[in-house]
Amino acid sequence: MTADHKARFQDQLNVSRETISRLDAYEALLRKWNPAINLVSPATLAGVWERHFLDSAQLFSIGAPAHGRWVDLGSGGGFPGLVVAILALEKCPALEVLLVESDKRKSAFLSTVARELSLNVTVLAERIEAIPALGAAVVSARALAPLDKLLGFANRHLSPDGLAIFPKGAGWRQELATAQESWSFKYQMSPSETESEAAILTITEVSRA
Numbered sequence: 001m002t003a004d005h006k007a008r009f010q011d012q013l014n015v016s017r018e019t020i021s022r023l024d025a026y027e028a029l030l031r032k033w034n035p036a037i038n039l040v041s042p043a044t045l046a047g048v049w050e051r052h053f054l055d056s057a058q059l060f061s062i063g064a065p066a067h068g069r070w071v072d073l074g075s076g077g078g079f080p081g082l083v084v085a086i087l088a089l090e091k092c093p094a095l096e097v098l099l100v101e102s103d104k105r106k107s108a109f110l111s112t113v114a115r116e117l118s119l120n121v122t123v124l125a126e127r128i129e130a131i132p133a134l135g136a137a138v139v140s141a142r143a144l145a146p147l148d149k150l151l152g153f154a155n156r157h158l159s160p161d162g163l164a165i166f167p168k169g170a171g172w173r174q175e176l177a178t179a180q181e182s183w184s185f186k187y188q189m190s191p192s193e194t195e196s197e198a199a200i201l202t203i204t205e206v207s208r209a
């Protein structure tokens, strides 16, 4: 199963063997740490390449800039942020990736992976609400909060021409309608390649409605 997904990953993203090896090393660390700190639901570990790696890589394909800051909020076990950082090492090495994760054990895990794989990553072990504006080129967040709340974070942490990339589940249309009551923004929807009914929302020009 994993071999198929690795091949798909290599084909779709056109990545080197070194990148696949880094993802293998990340997977090994995830499996080592997961029983102690529940980084991902154990049920999803068997399909980690599809459920987590490919799912995160979609976001990189949509929005990776050549340089600047990619800020991933509520990174948990590193999705999508660590996958973005691993791909960036090969595809856009000037891109700096910041991972914001307030849980100290999870942030220790993120720092360990970043150090062991020599990634261009900074881990901020703080609450999103407590950090100063980051001037990001890209803000991402998976499974963190409803869109309405995420747009508050995007409004604070994006540079004026920055891009927010939020994967959303089947209820994305309703989340969009609710967010439009409080926020003005432009968006594009890309269907998720890993989950039917799910969507990836790419958002620019966020301001209060």
Ligand SMILES: C[S@@+](CC[C@H](N)C(=O)[O-])C[C@H]1O[C@@H](n2cnc3c(N)ncnc32)[C@H](O)[C@@H]1O
Residues within 6 Å of the ligand: 040, 073, 074, 075, 076, 077, 078, 079, 080, 100, 101, 102, 103, 106, 126, 127, 128, 129, 141, 142, 143, 144
């Ligand atoms: C449901 S998990 C999702 C993790 C990861 N993005 C994923 O998709 O696998 C949400 C994560 O956000 C972190 N988190 C929640 N609220 C936060 C906040 N206000 N500041 C920083 N981290 C937060 C939690 O500790 C948790 O690890």
